[in-house]
Amino acid sequence: MHVSPDDHLTIGEVIRRTGLPASALHFYERKGLIFSERGGTGRRLYPRHMLRRISLIIVAKRLHIPLSDVAGVFTGLPADRAPTHQDWQRVSRRWKKQLEERRRVIESLEQELTGCIGCGCLSMKACLLLNPDDTLGGRGPGPVRLQRPGAGTA
Known part of the structure; x- marks a missing residue:
């Protein structure tokens, strides 16, 4: 068949x-x-x-x-038709970029887990060194070091 x-x-x-x-x-x-x-x-x-x-x-x-x-x-x-090899290549490249960005965000989160979570703020002792006088607080709410412009969310 x-x-x-x-x-x-x-x-x-x-x-x-x-x-x-x-x-x-x-x-x-x-x-x-x-x-x-x-x-x-x-x-x-x-x-x-x-x-x-x-x-x-x-x-x-x-x-x-x-x-x-x-x-x-x-x-x-x-x-309306089966995608060509070129169609799949184009989609694959686009998705690869998205996955690379997600990987970067996850790797950044993994690094932050050893100290604190991007100054949300979980470790007052570490933040005295990493974020003296809460300077990151002026950049907005949440884990601002992890939420860099263009970083997306995981």
Whole structure:
């Protein structure tokens, strides 16, 4: 049997292949992350290439990547055809930048955990050395050393 990325799968086949319940597939479809068509009987039919999108959604969930970030990355992918290698490369580069930024934020947090949490302020003794006279307090609320402009949130 020849398998093509443009073949269609029933919702039951997608459930079997992904391990996700139908309710999750319907949710992702309502969010515009995946797409289906209606067959002659009115049943949902998913293009086989949706399996790749679903797999990326599953991985993103495991990595605690918000679905809004996944949706942003998916905007560069075509919905009406299987993505080309170039399409996936473009998405991959974009997602890699996001993951690198998250890694930087996590590494910064890891370094701060040895002393205090970015001057939130948990260690008054250390803050007398790292933040004399609470100078960081003038930069705003929260862990200001971890919330540098462009640092994002983890």
